[in-house]
Amino acid sequence: MSLKERKVAEKKEEIIRMAIHVLSEKGYHGTTMEEIATNLLMTKGTVYYYFKDKQELLYHSQIMLLNRSLQQIQEVKQQQIPVEEKLKKSIIAHIEYLLEERSGFELMLKPEQIFSSEQLAVIFKLRDTYGEFFDQMITEGIEENVFHAADVKVVRNIILGAMNWVTQWYKEDGQKSRKELAEDIAVYLQRILIKQEENKWK
Amino acid sequence: MSLKERKVAEKKEEIIRMAIHVLSEKGYHGTTMEEIATNLLMTKGTVYYYFKDKQELLYHSQIMLLNRSLQQIQEVKQQQIPVEEKLKKSIIAHIEYLLEERSGFELMLKPEQIFSSEQLAVIFKLRDTYGEFFDQMITEGIEENVFHAADVKVVRNIILGAMNWVTQWYKEDGQKSRKELAEDIAVYLQRILIKQEENKWK
DNA sequence: TAGAAAATTAACTTGACAGTAAAAATAGGA
DNA sequence: TCCTATTTTTACTGTCAAGTTAATTTTCTA
Numbered sequence: 001m002s003l004k005e006r007k008v009a010e011k012k013e014e015i016i017r018m019a020i021h022v023l024s025e026k027g028y029h030g031t032t033m034e035e036i037a038t039n040l041l042m043t044k045g046t047v048y049y050y051f052k053d054k055q056e057l058l059y060h061s062q063i064m065l066l067n068r069s070l071q072q073i074q075e076v077k078q079q080q081i082p083v084e085e086k087l088k089k090s091i092i093a094h095i096e097y098l099l100e101e102r103s104g105f106e107l108m109l110k111p112e113q114i115f116s117s118e119q120l121a122v123i124f125k126l127r128d129t130y131g132e133f134f135d136q137m138i139t140e141g142i143e144e145n146v147f148h149a150a151d152v153k154v155v156r157n158i159i160l161g162a163m164n165w166v167t168q169w170y171k172e173d174g175q176k177s178r179k180e181l182a183e184d185i186a187v188y189l190q191r192i193l194i195k196q197e198e199n200k201w202k
Numbered sequence: 203m204s205l206k207e208r209k210v211a212e213k214k215e216e217i218i219r220m221a222i223h224v225l226s227e228k229g230y231h232g233t234t235m236e237e238i239a240t241n242l243l244m245t246k247g248t249v250y251y252y253f254k255d256k257q258e259l260l261y262h263s264q265i266m267l268l269n270r271s272l273q274q275i276q277e278v279k280q281q282q283i284p285v286e287e288k289l290k291k292s293i294i295a296h297i298e299y300l301l302e303e304r305s306g307f308e309l310m311l312k313p314e315q316i317f318s319s320e321q322l323a324v325i326f327k328l329r330d331t332y333g334e335f336f337d338q339m340i341t342e343g344i345e346e347n348v349f350h351a352a353d354v355k356v357v358r359n360i361i362l363g364a365m366n367w368v369t370q371w372y373k374e375d376g377q378k379s380r381k382e383l384a385e386d387i388a389v390y391l392q393r394i395l396i397k398q399e400e401n402k403w404k
Numbered sequence: 405t406a407g408a409a410a411a412t413t414a415a416c417t418t419g420a421c422a423g424t425a426a427a428a429a430t431a432g433g434a
Numbered sequence: 435t436c437c438t439a440t441t442t443t444t445a446c447t448g449t450c451a452a453g454t455t456a457a458t459t460t461t462c463t464a
Contacts, residue, residue: 027315029231029232032451034451042412046412046413049410049411157367157370158387160371161366161368165360168363169359184356185360244442246421246443247425248441250422255422
């Protein structure tokens with residue numbers, strides 16, 4: 001029983017991964033169920049055996065991506081390091097993950113066009129939880145007087161925007177590795193918040 | 203003759219504007235020519251009379267948006283003000299325009315999925331020109347020693363990303379007006395580059 | 405190893421939408 | 435007012451992809 005269930009789950013995951021892959025290249029409407037299936041050497045019917053319809057498949061793709069992101073940031077959060085370090089690590093982790101999946105994320109842009117309101121509720125909840133992690137870090141930094149006071153929500157979204165935009169312009173051409181890029185961006189974004197060294201001399 | 207031509211041009215523009223509007227809500231594949239037409243109280247056939255096909259219509263939508271952006275930033279560029287002010291004004295203008303059209307821009311995200319390579323070349327050229335304005339300001343600021351040295355390309359894209367992301371999260375609910383929001387974001391983004399006041403006291 | 409349950413396929417239906425073409429309406433000048 | 439250009443509509447075709455269904459194959463178990 002559990003074995004069989006695991007097999008089904010595995011298959012589902014396989015399909016979801018491919019869906020993420022294809023969807024990211026062609027967008028929701030540009031992707032056909034047939035194409036997803038063919039890429040996995042199966043037929044459309046099989047995909048429909050595991051997923052009710054295209055929407056549901058895409059929905060699960062989003063959930064998987066979001067959950068993995070959440071897991072990552074949760075790990076960072078638990079570490080016993082200064083808050084500015086946490087923020088930096090979170091930014092780096094986010095960008096690296098984004099570039100790895102360079103993709104699925106891109107269809108997160110207009111979910112209202114696609115999902116049912118129940119599905120949207122779940123997606124937005126997860127997104128929000130993710131965003132709140134950043135809020136917490138920012139607030140913490142402000143309270144500890146490491147960061148400038150700021151409109152937390154605005155700053156959070158500046159950071160998210162700058163990070164998520166990376167897929168739009170970064171080319172994997174060797175100029176800068178993903179890691180280097182992520183670190184650079186983290187440093188620049190930190191500047192928005194961190195109080196300068198100079199203050200310590202006053 | 204010229205009068206007739208102007209009439210045609212006006213009609214085309216009317217269609218383009220509606221196309222931008224509908225496309226922005228539903229995305230490229232989610233938008234039908236019929237819908238664009240119906241919204242303008244005309245029939246699909248009329249739209250095809252003015253535009254060869256859907257792709258061409260969308261293409262012209264993009265060009266219009268980009269050209270208007272360019273015009274705006276060019277105006278800012280010509281002003282005789284300090285470079286950090288120029289940057290700030292450019293950011294504010296960009297965000298305000300973005301929120302006004304809250305829309306058409308969103309389909310700029312994956313143009314490769316839609317346009318022919320000739321069309322793409324034009325679009326990318328315009329985009330690039332736009333980006334270069336920011337590069338110039340950043341470089342200028344660094345040379346004048348007003349800004350920190352930085353990887354210009356990375357910083358430019360952080361700024362663009364943070365700005366363009368606004369459509370994803372800003373709600374027109376009165377908490378903050380567009381103008382206030384734009385100004386706040388400009389201030390935060392400036393911090394990435396501007397050398398702090400404190401330096402003057404060293 | 406028989407036979408049921410699960411998984412897969414092939415062939416089909418359906419609907420939607422891009423694009424077309426010819427007819428109809430509207431204008432504007434002679 | 436008639437005639438020609440332009441503009442608009444109507445009704446159509448063709449295609450493509452989502453989703454279905456029944457038949458077939460595979461897998462598992464008693």
